[in-house]
Amino acid sequence: MKFAEWLLRTFGVDETLLGDLVEERGAGRSAMWLALQTAAAIATQIGRDLRRHPVLALRAIATGWLLTTAWGVLFNWVEIHSRHRGMTSMMIVLTVLVWPAFVGWMIAQTHRAQRAAMLLAYVASGVSWSLYYYTAHFKEIIRIPNQLSTDALFTSIILLSTLAGGFLHRPRRVH
Amino acid sequence: MARKNSLGDLELLVLLALVRLGPKAYGVTIAHEIETKGKRSVAIASVYLVLERLADKGLVKSELGEATPERGGRAKRYFQITAQGLREVRATRAALIGMWQGVPQLEGGTV
Numbered sequence: 001m002k003f004a005e006w007l008l009r010t011f012g013v014d015e016t017l018l019g020d021l022v023e024e025r026g027a028g029r030s031a032m033w034l035a036l037q038t039a040a041a042i043a044t045q046i047g048r049d050l051r052r053h054p055v056l057a058l059r060a061i062a063t064g065w066l067l068t069t070a071w072g073v074l075f076n077w078v079e080i081h082s083r084h085r086g087m088t089s090m091m092i093v094l095t096v097l098v099w100p101a102f103v104g105w106m107i108a109q110t111h112r113a114q115r116a117a118m119l120l121a122y123v124a125s126g127v128s129w130s131l132y133y134y135t136a137h138f139k140e141i142i143r144i145p146n147q148l149s150t151d152a153l154f155t156s157i158i159l160l161s162t163l164a165g166g167f168l169h170r171p172r173r174v175h
Numbered sequence: 176m177a178r179k180n181s182l183g184d185l186e187l188l189v190l191l192a193l194v195r196l197g198p199k200a201y202g203v204t205i206a207h208e209i210e211t212k213g214k215r216s217v218a219i220a221s222v223y224l225v226l227e228r229l230a231d232k233g234l235v236k237s238e239l240g241e242a243t244p245e246r247g248g249r250a251k252r253y254f255q256i257t258a259q260g261l262r263e264v265r266a267t268r269a270a271l272i273g274m275w276q277g278v279p280q281l282e283g284g285t286v
Contacts (some may be wrong), residue, residue: 005247013220014223015249015250016201016202016223016239016249016250016251016252017202017219017220017223018247018249019246019247019249019250019251020201020202020203020219020246020251021219022245022246022247022249023203023243023245023246024203024219026245027245036218037218037219037220040218040219040220040221041218041219041220043220044218044220044221044223044224045220048224048227
């Protein structure tokens, strides 16, 4: 139940619904029942947030892409101007792990009440763009050995880092 | 003349559950009522989603109850059908009966 409660809280599910699930689990409902109800509650919450706040979803996507583009510009500038050999590899680590986590954190910070839905909206836009990019450039990418698998790995890590950064964000409770 | 806001399938079931349960209606009891009397399995989250939609239409109202230990200290939200909600249920029943009558294929049978 603890994990389900954590998940439901993370996705911003209403406390009364959470209380209903706790009550039913305590009354003898199975773990499978709880898992299905939790999944339904999360899906419903995300759908509701996106339907009710389409402008916020667009803002979250724009925020994410703006920060990603800003990092791309900085990355290119450092690559051109840096004389240190180790600088580029450090920048790659920052690009794949640290910056996406920061982007996720920023989206969560600027959309606190609907952070999970807004994060997923941005990640969905990233997945869509990646699919478009790989489809459009498939012939060129496939010619280079291991390029596709490397790109897919990096893209997956970037998206996971974004989600981790967003979900690690702890909104300050208002009393 | 046709009505503007007709009720959906689950909306009607939820409203009927509210009428049947009276003041005891909250997420768990509504879902139970739909499962036992309506013979339909429903996620509690879906019940809340429908209740939210019905509240937006002014067909239900709600109030918070007291927090209880078996719910981890969380309060129940009790729901009640409004007069407008009751009118909608009656109108939907009349519409369904009107559609039902005089159709030989729908006569008899258990399901």
